[in-house]
Structure formats: C-alpha cells, structure tokens
Amino acid sequence: MRHLLSINDLSATDAIGILDTATELARINDGQVKKLPTLRGRTIVNLFAEDSTRTRISFEAAAKRLSADVINFSAKGSSLSKGESLKDTAQTLQAMGADAVVIRHSASGAAQRLADLEWMSGSVINAGDGTHEHPSQALLDAFTIRKHLGKGASDLKGLRIAIVGDVLHSRVARSNVLLLSMLGADVVLVAPPTLLPVGVENWPATISYDFDSVIPNVDAIMMLRVQQERMSDLFFPNSREYSRYFGLNSERMSVMAKHAIVMHPGPMNRGLEIAADVADSARSVIVEQVTNGVNVRMAILYVLLAGGPLEVGSN
Amino acid sequence: MSVALSAQDISRALTRISHEILEKNLGSSEITILGIPTRGAHLAARIAAIMNSIEGKEIAHGTLDITLYRDDLRLRAPRAIMPTFIPPIGIQGRDVILIDDVLYSGRTIRAALDALGEVGRPRTVQLAVLVDRGHRQLPIRADFVGKNLPTSEKQSVRVSLTEIDGVDEVVIEGEAN
Numbered sequence: 001m002r003h004l005l006s007i008n009d010l011s012a013t014d015a016i017g018i019l020d021t022a023t024e025l026a027r028i029n030d031g032q033v034k035k036l037p038t039l040r041g042r043t044i045v046n047l048f049a050e051d052s053t054r055t056r057i058s059f060e061a062a063a064k065r066l067s068a069d070v071i072n073f074s075a076k077g078s079s080l081s082k083g084e085s086l087k088d089t090a091q092t093l094q095a096m097g098a099d100a101v102v103i104r105h106s107a108s109g110a111a112q113r114l115a116d117l118e119w120m121s122g123s124v125i126n127a128g129d130g131t132h133e134h135p136s137q138a139l140l141d142a143f144t145i146r147k148h149l150g151k152g153a154s155d156l157k158g159l160r161i162a163i164v165g166d167v168l169h170s171r172v173a174r175s176n177v178l179l180l181s182m183l184g185a186d187v188v189l190v191a192p193p194t195l196l197p198v199g200v201e202n203w204p205a206t207i208s209y210d211f212d213s214v215i216p217n218v219d220a221i222m223m224l225r226v227q228q229e230r231m232s233d234l235f236f237p238n239s240r241e242y243s244r245y246f247g248l249n250s251e252r253m254s255v256m257a258k259h260a261i262v263m264h265p266g267p268m269n270r271g272l273e274i275a276a277d278v279a280d281s282a283r284s285v286i287v288e289q290v291t292n293g294v295n296v297r298m299a300i301l302y303v304l305l306a307g308g309p310l311e312v313g314s315n
Numbered sequence: 316m317s318v319a320l321s322a323q324d325i326s327r328a329l330t331r332i333s334h335e336i337l338e339k340n341l342g343s344s345e346i347t348i349l350g351i352p353t354r355g356a357h358l359a360a361r362i363a364a365i366m367n368s369i370e371g372k373e374i375a376h377g378t379l380d381i382t383l384y385r386d387d388l389r390l391r392a393p394r395a396i397m398p399t400f401i402p403p404i405g406i407q408g409r410d411v412i413l414i415d416d417v418l419y420s421g422r423t424i425r426a427a428l429d430a431l432g433e434v435g436r437p438r439t440v441q442l443a444v445l446v447d448r449g450h451r452q453l454p455i456r457a458d459f460v461g462k463n464l465p466t467s468e469k470q471s472v473r474v475s476l477t478e479i480d481g482v483d484e485v486v487i488e489g490e491a492n
Contacts, residue, residue: 017395024380024396034433038383066383302383307393 003115003124004300006133007178014303015179016154019143021299022292029065029295039068039305042099047089048127049075049105054266054290055127055136059102062297068305071098086110087119094120100305101125108132108171123304131169131197131230137265138175140296141222142183144289148261149219157184162214163205164190165224165246165273168197169231172265173224177205190214192246194235211246216255222263223248223274239272249275253283261285319464319472322483325445328461329358332443333365335459340410345438347409348376351427352397355415357478358445362414375402379413379434384426399430407435412459416474418444421455446485448472467491 001014010018028034044063048056056072063070075081080089086105093101100123103111108130115124128134142156149159161180167173167189180187181204188206189196200207208214215221226242236242243249248262256262262274262284270276279286320328340346343366350359356378363376377400388394413427424442431440443459448466462485466472470489475482 021396024398028383028399036383036433037429038388302396303393306388307391 001304003111003126004135004304005111005115005124005126007135007138007175007182010135010179010182012155012182015139015142015183018139018296018299018303019146020154021302022139022143022295023147025298025302026292026295035065035067037067038302039063039066042068042305043097044068044070044100044102044301044305045093045096045098046070046072046127047093047101047103047105048073049080049103049110050128052104052128054293055104055134058290058293059125059127059136059297061294062301065294066298066301068099068301071096086114087117090114090119094122098122100301102127104128106130125300125304128171130171131174132171133175134171134265135175135179136293136297136300137172138179139300140289140293141172141176141263141265142179143296144263144285144292145180145185145220145261147292148285149259155183156180159185159220160188160218161185161220161222162188162190162218163222163224164211164248166195166226166235167191167200167224168195168235169227170224174203176222177203181205188214188218190246192236192242212252212255215252216257218260219257220261220263221248221256222265223268225265225267226269226273228269243272247273247275248278250277250281253278253281256283263289265289316486316488318484319487320446320462320485325461325483325485328445329361330365332459332461333362333369336362336412336441336443337366337369339441339458343370343372343374345410346374346412347402347404347406347437348374348412348414349379349401349406349431350376350414351423352378352380353479354474354476355413356397357476358416359414362412362443375404375409377402379427379430381423381426381430384429386422386426401434405435406431406437408438410439410441411437413440413442414444415442416445416476417472418442418447418455418457418460419450419472421451421453424455425453445474446472 060070102125104127110129111126163173177187190208190211264286348359348363350356363374366374380397380399382394382396441458444457445461447460448464473486475484
C-alpha cells in the first residue's frame with residue numbers, strides 16, 4: 001500500500017492491521033511519550049490548504065514521534081495563496097525529496113489527483129478533501145470504538161453506531177460509514193432530509209429522521225459538526241430548532257444504554273449539535289479521540305512508509 | 316531438511332541455560348528476563364518457569380518488541396508490531412537477560428539494545444539463544460547458547476515451538492552448498 005486516499009483503498013484486514021499496530025504503539029507510548037527511530041531520515045510534508053487544528057498537529061506529532069522530519073505548510077503564508085497550482089506545489093515538494101505528503105484541501109478529490117498524476121514519487125495521505133473523505137479520522141474513530149466496546153474482538157461485529165447531524169457536508173461521516181460497516185458494525189445515519197447527500201440510500205447504512213427513537217438502541221453516538229462555513233443555503237429553519245430535534249443534550253443522553261459512548265470529531269459547536277454538559281460528561285470520549293488520533297496516525301505512517309507493501313500479520 | 320534439535324533436546328537445553336543464568340548471576344533476585352517476540356517470548360516464558368521451580372520464587376519476565384528499532388525496515392514489507400511487556404520492577408539497575416530463538420546476523424540484538432535504552436539503564440545485559448548459527452555481521456555474541464549449529468548462509472534455520480507451531484523442534488532447511 002502506497003497511498004491512503006479513501007477507506008475504499010483498504011480491505012478489512014488492512015484496516016485491522018492498522019488498528020492493531022496503533023494498539024501496540026499506544027501501549028509503547030503509555031505513560032511517557034517515547035521517540036522511536038523508525039522513520040529517521042524520512043521527510044513528511046503537511047500540506048494544509050484548509051484550516052485545521054487537530055489533524056495537522058496530530059500528524060505532526062505522529063511523524064515526530066517516529067523521528068521523521070516534518071515540514072508544515074499551510075495555504076496562508078505560502079505561494080498557494082498567490083495562486084500557485086497544486087501541480088507546481090507538488091513538483092516543488094518532489095524536488096525537496098518529500099517521502100510523504102499529508103494533504104488537506106477544500107476540493108473533493110485533491111488527494112486522489114495528487115496521487116494519480118504521479119507528480120511526485122512519495123506517498124499521499126488524505127487528511128480531508130472537501131466533502132469527500134477523511135480516512136485517518138475514521139480509523140481513529142474505529143480505534144476508539146473498538147477500545148471501549150470491542151470486548152477484545154478485532155472487528156466491530158454486532159455494534160450499533162449512530163452518526164448524527166450534518167452528513168451532507170461531512171467527509172468524516174462518509175469515511176466512517178464505509179469503515180465501520182466494513183468492520184461489521186451497523187451504522188444508522190440520523191439527520192434532517194436536507195442534510196443528507198444525494199445517493200445516501202446506497203450507502204451501507206440505514207437512515208432515520210427521528211433521533212429519539214435511535215438513541216436507546218445504539219452503542220455509540222457520533223455527533224457531527226454543523227458546517228456553517230459550507231452552508232450557502234438554508235438547510236434548517238434556525239439553530240434552536242436544529243438543536244431541539246438533532247442536538248445531543250443531557251435528557252437525550254440519559255436514555256442512552258449504560259455502556260454507550262458519545263463521540264465528536266471536533267471542532268464542536270457547543271450548544272448547537274452537542275450540549276456543553278454532554279461534551280464534558282463521563283460518557284464523552286471526545287478528548288480521548290484526539291489522543292488516539294496520534295497513535296492511529298503513527299500506525300498509518302508506519303504502514304505506508306516503514307517498508308514495502310502492507311503485510312501486517314504475516315510473519 | 317534435517318532435524319537439528321528434537322523436543323527433548325530443546326527441553327534439556329532450556330533447563331541447562333536456566334541453571335547457567337542462575338549460576339552466573341548468583342541467583343535470581345536481580346534478574347529481569349525479556350523475550351524477543353515471537354518465539355523468543357515463548358522461550359523466555361519457559362525459562363522463567365524453569366527458574367521459578369528451581370528458585371521457588373517468581374522471576375521477573377516480559378517481552379521486548381524490537382520492530383520499530385530495526386535497521387532493515389526499508390528492505391522488506393512492514394512487519395506487524397508485537398506486544399512489549401516490561402515487568403513492573405522494570406530494568407533500571409537490573410541484570411537483563413535477552414532471550415531469542417536464533418542468533419544470526421546480530422542485527423535483532425543491536426535493535427534490542429537500542430529498545431532497552433529507551434526503557435532504562437540495566438546494570439548488565441546478557442543474551443541467551445536457543446541456536447547460534449554463526450555469520451555475525453556485528454560484534455555481538457551470546458552468553459548462553461542452547462546449541463551451536465554450523466550452517467551455510469544459503470540454509471535457513473526454522474525453530475518450531477508447541478505454543479504456536481504445535482511441535483517443538485529445530486530444523487535446518489536447504490543444502491549446505
């Protein structure tokens with residue numbers, strides 16, 4: 001495996017291999033953070049043409065813990081803001097000897113284009129492209145779910161997971177539906193009809209418009225951010241009405257199953273899709289998702305860069 | 316293909332190595348045994364069990380995965396990372412006995428020394444292997460050896476253990492020349 005562009009690039013075995021690798025890395029990092037020499041001498045470029053806090057620093061921390069050299073550059077303050085094309089940027093990175101590019105871009109398919117056109121010889125890792133996919137987020141969500149609810153199993157068979165909110169604009173939702181269903185979980189999407197994408201009926205998930213009927217029957221609830229910056233139309237009457245029907249507040253949380261967890265990929269709109277007391281409750285694993293993100297991204301970098309094709313599990 | 320060590324040979328070798336380790340270290344109180352996965356970890360568990368019964372007390376033992384410290388990662392497909400378990404007493408100031416199945420180039424042991432350095436500073440590090448087949452590429456030697464097997468570099472040595480392979484034996488595969 002050379003690139004990670006979409007969950008569709010992975011088989012269930014590949015995905016479980018990455019999760020298992022992340023589990024071992026998490027154990028090594030338990031307590032004190034260790035610097036591992038594994039990717040010494042490799043250069044990883046973080047190319048962020050769209051704002052990000054968590055994903056960028058998470059990839060940066062992951063690369064640094066594996067001793068890779070990290071070059072960060074964002075659209076602001078680089079020639080991208082002068083109108084340089086993706087191709088010229090990629091060729092510049094190639095000339096600098098980048099072994100991998102982690103790319104975040106507002107255009108769906110940007111990572112795929114970077115990989116397909118062979119502008120550079122290194123690996124391409126999709127860190128979020130438009131409203132398309134965000135595979136590393138889905139892997140860290142699957143890791144978090146497996147850790148809390150997996151009961152030692154390697155996959156997610158038999159678990160029910162609700163993904164709630166702005167599915168239309170969410171690359172996190174798309175990647176999660178593909179990955180969680182591939183690992184055997186039942187996924188239910190909960191959203192107003194205006195916030196579901198065209199063709200969602202063909203996704204490997206069921207659809208519900210009634211949040212309250214779903215809540216008691218799921219093992220995890222993943223809230224999605226309402227992406228107001230991508231909303232040019234009126235998708236719901238007002239934010240109070242959205243909160244009333246699709247927001248997770250403490251009354252709704254109280255009817256969740258005892259073991260069920262609350263997730264959110266961040267950044268949160270506190271008071272809109274998730275109430276502050278829910279986000280800070282004992283059920284919430286939102287902060288832990290960030291910690292797990294570093295270990296999962298270390299595993300992704302290890303699998304893509306440490307050797308040849310993925311054969312995790314064969315010895 | 317020829318059988319170099321039978322189940323009984325392996326059992327005798329492990330018992331002798333256990334005694335030798337205890338003799339050299341004047342007992343077990345300062346010893347931490349660490350096996351290198353996969354088969355070294357099983358051998359470490361067996362040696363710890365033998366030493367427990369000799370000494371009549373628990374020996375600190377665990378596993379040390381060295382995959383992330385290898386210098387040949389780029390030459391082959393990525394290997395699965397195996398569990399590392401350092402016993403609670405740690406390795407600081409202790410006599411660490413590394414256990415592996417086959418000593419060959421010495422590169423695994425070099426990586427193990429790097430990995431140990433991240434965990435702490437042992438007083439001594441000693442090496443016990445079931446088979447030493449020669450052809451070292453680094454200045455590394457074993458302190459305790461089950462059997463020296465003269466081999467050619469074209470041959471391969473396969474160690475099977477009941478825990479994973481269902482049978483205890485060491486086999487040399489391939490022709491000598």
